[in-house]
Amino acid sequence: MMNPAVSRKAAQQRQRRTYRVRRDIFAEYDDAELLKRFRLDRAGIVAVTDIVRDKLQSKTERNRALTPEMVAITLRYLATGKMHQCSCDDFGTTQPTISRAISQTIDALADPEVICQFVAFPHTQREVQQKQAEFMQVTQFPGVVGVIDGTHIRIVSPHVDEHVYVNRKRYHSINVQVVFDAHYKILDIVARWPGSVNDARILDKSALKLMFEEQHVPAGCYLPGDSGYPCKQWLLTPYLRPQTVAQANYNSSSTLRCSRGD
Structure with missing residues (x-):
């Protein structure tokens, strides 16, 4: 019969999540390339991230916060209109995570408190x-x-x-x-x-x-x-x-x- 302590340790190892390495788009791309891919330069992406940061972090606090990546993924989707393009860019996230990131970021951008800052x-x-x-x-x-x-x-x-x-x-x-x-x-x-x-x-x-x-x-x-x-x-x-x-x-x-x- 298996030792209970060994059994618990094995279960924990099975449940332990592994995370893929995420890309640092600011290290990889200059402003010209960022504009081409995301329609915003570094300052613009940071500005959008700051606007929605609080609302996105409240939704991702149980996991690894994705705030800058969520904004970049969403901007890439809005720039191309193609979900698969976000996957091809390999942000180090799974397809369900990409879909969730886009949905949550758009909801945050459409929040009345955010819109009233600009409209x-x-x-x-x-x-x-x-x-x-x-x-x-x-x-x-x-x-x-x-x-x-x-x-x-x-x-x-x-x-x-x-x-x-x-x-x-x-x-x-x-x-x-x-x-x-x-x-x-x-x-x-x-x-x-x-x-x-x-x-x-x-x-x-x-x-x-x-x-x-x-x-x-x-x-x-x-x-x-x-x-x-x-x-x-x-x-x-x-x-x-x-x-x-x-x-x-x-x-x-x-x-x-x-x-x-x-």
């Missing part, structure tokens, strides 16, 4: 005046605080309610509403509607509409948008059939062209 619509008079001044300098169009538009992000055909994700161009997508400033910085974003939903409906159901119509945004602020949006006191859309020179000039302004994606 925030101006509310104070000072913030609004700054945005208006920036647009005035670029477009000579007064009162504009941001430009609104919808953009379709292509997705893989979903298994549930597949048909509602087919947009007017006949591919599957998410219709994302975006408001951006004169420097193309995102001020507001809604990314939860399937591709078949039009821009006007997304706006009608959004908190952005409430902000303007319940006067949480100072008066005299305008958002130019394309003809897919309804014309409102605060939402400027182009004339469909301009009749005067003034109307034609309005339609051809830099701000209105920007909202049409020209």
